[in-house]
Amino acid sequence: MSVLELNGRVFDASTTGTLTLTSEGGATTTDVTQGLDKSWVNWNCTGTAAVRDSFNHSSLTDNGTGDFTLTVSSAMTNGDYCRSGMAGHAANSQQVVSQAEANTVATATQGRYVIAYANHNLEDSAYAGVVLHGDLA
Amino acid sequence: MIQTPEFQGTHLWNRLSWAKENLEMYRSEYCVVYEDSMDECAKVLHPDPNWMACALQGGILPPVSSYWELKKDEAKPDFVKHTRGPELLHNMKPIGPMTEEEAIEYLIMKDVPESVWREWDTGNQPKMVICKKDQLPPTREWRNAWKINPELKIAA
Numbered sequence: 001m002s003v004l005e006l007n008g009r010v011f012d013a014s015t016t017g018t019l020t021l022t023s024e025g026g027a028t029t030t031d032v033t034q035g036l037d038k039s040w041v042n043w044n045c046t047g048t049a050a051v052r053d054s055f056n057h058s059s060l061t062d063n064g065t066g067d068f069t070l071t072v073s074s075a076m077t078n079g080d081y082c083r084s085g086m087a088g089h090a091a092n093s094q095q096v097v098s099q100a101e102a103n104t105v106a107t108a109t110q111g112r113y114v115i116a117y118a119n120h121n122l123e124d125s126a127y128a129g130v131v132l133h134g135d136l137a
Numbered sequence: 138m139i140q141t142p143e144f145q146g147t148h149l150w151n152r153l154s155w156a157k158e159n160l161e162m163y164r165s166e167y168c169v170v171y172e173d174s175m176d177e178c179a180k181v182l183h184p185d186p187n188w189m190a191c192a193l194q195g196g197i198l199p200p201v202s203s204y205w206e207l208k209k210d211e212a213k214p215d216f217v218k219h220t221r222g223p224e225l226l227h228n229m230k231p232i233g234p235m236t237e238e239e240a241i242e243y244l245i246m247k248d249v250p251e252s253v254w255r256e257w258d259t260g261n262q263p264k265m266v267i268c269k270k271d272q273l274p275p276t277r278e279w280r281n282a283w284k285i286n287p288e289l290k291i292a293a
Contacts, residue, residue: 038150041185047277048270051185053162056153058188059248062181064281069180071248073188073198074150074226075207078218108211108219109204110248124277136150137207137222 038081039072039132045087045115045124066095066115066122074136079106081134087115087125095125108137141196149226152197153187160194162186165237168273169245171253171265172285179283181273184244192243195234199226201246241267262287 004011011019023030039056043049049062061069083106085097095115104112113130116122139159144152169182191197203225210216235243245254249265257265266285274283 048168048273049181049183050164051183051187054185054187055157056150057185059185059244060183061248062183062280064178064180064283065277073153073191074148075204075219075222077222078211078216108207124280135218136148137219137226 034135035133037131037133038074038076038136039070040129041070042127042129043068044126045128046126049124063112064122066124067112068115068128069110069112070130071110072132075108076132077135077137078108079111081106081132083111083113083130083132085113085128085130087123087128089123089125089127093123093125095123095128097128097130138194141194144196145230146228149197149199152231153191156191156194156197157187160187160190163189163193165189165241166269166271167237167241167267168270169241169249169265169267170273170283170285171249171257173250173253173264178281179285181283182244182249183270184241188244189237189240192235192240193237196231198232198243199229200232201243203229204247205251263289 019032020029021032041054041057041060042052043060044052045066045068049060049068051057051060056072056074057070058073059071061071063069083099087095087097089095095117097113097115099106099111099113106112114122115125115128142155164186165184167184170179171182172179206221206225207219210219210221245265253264257263263285266289
């Protein structure tokens with residue numbers, strides 16, 4: 001198990017609470033816990049969809065061409081977290097990952113994402129990745 | 138096999154961090170095909186390989202009922218944010234090791250809409266099927282037309 005020791009305080013997988021460090025410029029402290037990404041997943045959409053690697057992610061649902069649902073294990077505090085992602089196929093085949101909030105509202109554990117070209121055509125790309133930032137429940 | 142630390146009371150996210158560092162990913166050959174809308178094609182749920190490792194290891198994940206309680210809280214009209222995370226996810230006694238079959242059943246009850254898994258076999262044809270990935274169509278050319286075969290018989 002990895003252990004981080006700062007000023008005599010030991011941080012390991014059982015540590016709870018927040019970790020604050022002196023911020024950039026040294027004027028104040030910054031909450032490291034807030035800045036951590038809380039979940040990420042990298043998956044292949046071509047052929048049979050498959051997760052390459054992930055953290056805090058329980059399942060990938062293939063809803064159709066360029067349309068996927070990601071579900072986490074450790075829930076976020078509500079659906080108001082930040083979602084970011086990218087996808088790509090080849091140098092001339094780049095897509096964006098977006099979440100149609102008006103159609104499918106994200107919950108504390110689940111979000112539905114589409115992968116599309118700039119002309120809105122959905123596409124199954126060889127690489128797709130999504131990262132979540134925000135507060136955990 | 139590595140021993141899971143005593144995790145009751147440890148934040149679930151930290152347990153997953155331990156698992157990520159100590160467990161090998163487990164890629165299940167199974168997936169779950171289901172239909173939850175007449176207007177949409179069949180959906181295919183793939184278990185996450187890191188999550189599967191946690192399920193098979195045991196001592197990491199909370200009972201699936203914890204997620205049901207979170208969903209109930211979230212459905213309340215005055216819901217702002219989860220306040221029962223510690224009670225339901227982190228302080229609840231983690232469940233023991235599961236078989237692959239049990240893990241997929243758990244995942245269905247966690248991540249598939251309840252309207253599907255509660256009544257998957259009550260209609261004229263099954264709304265949900267667990268199958269091997271190599272039983273899926275070999276290409277995605279007609280992906281948006283995939284449906285569960287209506288001829289499929291429900292096993293006893």
